[in-house]
Amino acid sequence: MTLLPRSLYGRLLVTALVATLAALAFAAVTIGAVLDRFVMHGLDDRLDAQIAVLEQAVRPNGTIDRARLVLAAPYDDPQGGWGWRIDAPGRTITSPAAPELAALQPRGPRFPPPPASPPVPSPAASAASPPVAPPPPPMPDAPRAPHGVGDGPLDRPLDRNGDRAQALDWYGHDGMRHARSLTLATPAGPVRITAAAPRAIVDRPLRAAMAPLLGALLLLGLALGAATLVQLRIGLRPLKTMRTGLAAIRAGTARTLPEDQPTELAPLAHEINALLAENAAALANARGHVANLAHGLKTPLATLALALPAHDPDGTLAAQVARIDQAVRHHLGRARAATPGSGLRFATPLAPVVADLTTALSRIHAERGVTASATIAPALSVAVDRQDLDELIGNLLDNAWRFATTRIAVTAAAAPDPRFIRLSIADDGPGIAPEARTSALAAGQRLDERGDGHGFGLSIAYELATLYGGTLVLEAATLGGLDAIVTLPAALFAEA
Known part of the structure; x- marks a missing residue:
């Protein structure tokens, strides 16, 4: 069992x-990741710039030059979510919205916590100076700078690709926050500088950018879907053209498929045309044999007809010879006629044929007292030669008249397959047992030995119906x- 549809x-x-x-989903995820990285890169640049400013306040001996600490916007707003902190041995200096040290979750390798050291009270500061925070958790000893280093600021540029600055994220009381942290080695111990910002600074532009991006991807998906439909209609059109060509061959309006097919279908069209040519040759050969047989019988029949008058006083034998001669002429004419599908098709109305035959047979079997009714639309026509149709329906009606008790009903209508007409000839006679119906269609099989039939009526009708498909x-x-x-090809379909 497959989940794919049956049609190509x-x-x-x-x-x-x-x-x-799948491609649109991949594009949405990829573009979202690129946008997130791009926006986060901008935020990290801002935080690294603040860390660089704060780094200028850290002396080489590990002390902090408070004169170099400037509380500029947006770090001066306690509610804005922007903040920084400097964790030095013995003291911590923070902005109003300082990042919570215990909640920090590094993105990269986890950095060591500050060493344990007794808190050192911060010197007196002006009202505009940054507040002093409680001491940080302990940090292990870090490599110390060599002695003799001056008291100027540390000259260590930030390197995002190195091991100096780390990216951190955590949930604070005011939502998701993002931070960058740098640890400096001094003679007094490690000094960590952390700058933080609200994650909403990144999330808001991302959401604002993703909304039109997803809308654009949706429109692109609709455009691609419409293009796929157009492509399939154009790409599969040659198959529909080939089906139309085969229907034209079946209807007799064409002999072969056109050769100007797409590259992929050209071999198939060539094989179909070769098969049609072989079938036409085989049918022509068979009809040639029929014509030869008819010609071979025609001369002996003519000789027999000339010799019969002296031996046939009541004309019975002459009538039979005439009947044989008529059959020979009929099949000889069919052999000369165009075959179904050769470009010449017939359109024989059903109603006149049935009316003529019922009139003739009601007179022939007048002594039986059987009545026949016909319900056939005048517009119904079949793609069958008139003489063949007379023979086919005549044999079936004659058989029905022989065995009907009082009534025969003839009806005709379009078959479930619109290419065919369905003709029904029903009687109220004894019928045929289901197990004997197949053998009744065989040539020479008589299920009832009464009467003057020879058992060829049903078989001839079967042969003619099959001949026309x-x-x-x-x-x-x-x-x-x-x-x-009986189902016979409809003339209207054959001419379409």
Whole structure:
């Protein structure tokens, strides 16, 4: 069992839509990741710039030059989410919205916590100076700078690709926050500088950018879907053209498929045309044999007809010879006629044929007292030669008249397949047992030895129906007897 549709159109459409959706989803995720990295890169640059400013206040001996600490916007707003802190041995200096040290979660390798050292009270500061925070958690000893270093600021540029600055994220009381942290080695111990910002600074522009991006991807998906539909219609159109060409061959309006097919279909069209040519040659050969046989019988029959008058006083034998001669002429004419599908098709109305035959047979079998009714639309025509149709329906009607008790019903209508017409000839006679209906269609099989029949009527009708691409089946009739159902190609379809 497969989940794909049975049609090529459906399979190609499903696979194209799945591939398009997968590509759009990948594009959305990839572009979102690129935007996130780009916006986060800008935020990290701002935080690194603040760390660089704060680093200028750290002397080489590990002390902090408070004169170099400037509380500029946006770090001066306690509610803005921007903040920094300097954790030095013995003291911590923070901005109003200082990042919570215990909540920091590094993105990269986890850095060591500050060493344990007794808190050192901060010197007196002016009202504008940054506040002093409680002492940080302990940090292990870090490598100390060499002695003799001056009291100027440390000259260590930030290196985002190195091990100096780390990116951190954590949930604070005011939401998600992002930070950058740098640890400096001094003679007094490690000094850590941390600058933080609200994560909303990144999330808001990302959401603002993703909304139109997803809208654009949706429109792109719709455009790709429409383009896929157009592509499938154009790409599969040659298959529809080939089907139309085969229908034209079946209808007799064409002999072969056009050779100007796409590269992928050209070999198939060539093989179909070769098969049609072989079938036409085989049929022409068979009809040639029929014509030769008819010609071979025609001369002996003519000789026999000349010799019969002296031996046939009542004309019975002459009538039979005439009947044989008529059959020979008929099949000789069919051999000379164009075959179905050769470009010449017939359009024989059903109603006049049935009316003529019922009139003639009602007179021939007048002593039986059987009445026949016909329900046939005047517009119904079949793609069958008139003489062949007379023979086919005549044999079926004659068979029905022989065995009907009082009634025969003839109906015709379009078959479920619009290419065919369904003709039904039902009687109220004894019918035929289901197990004997197949053998009744064989040539020379008589299920009832009464009467002057020879058992060829049903077989001839079956042969003619099959010759034109139709069928003949025997079923139980609603009238109680036998129902002979014939399907024949519709003339309107054949000419379309």
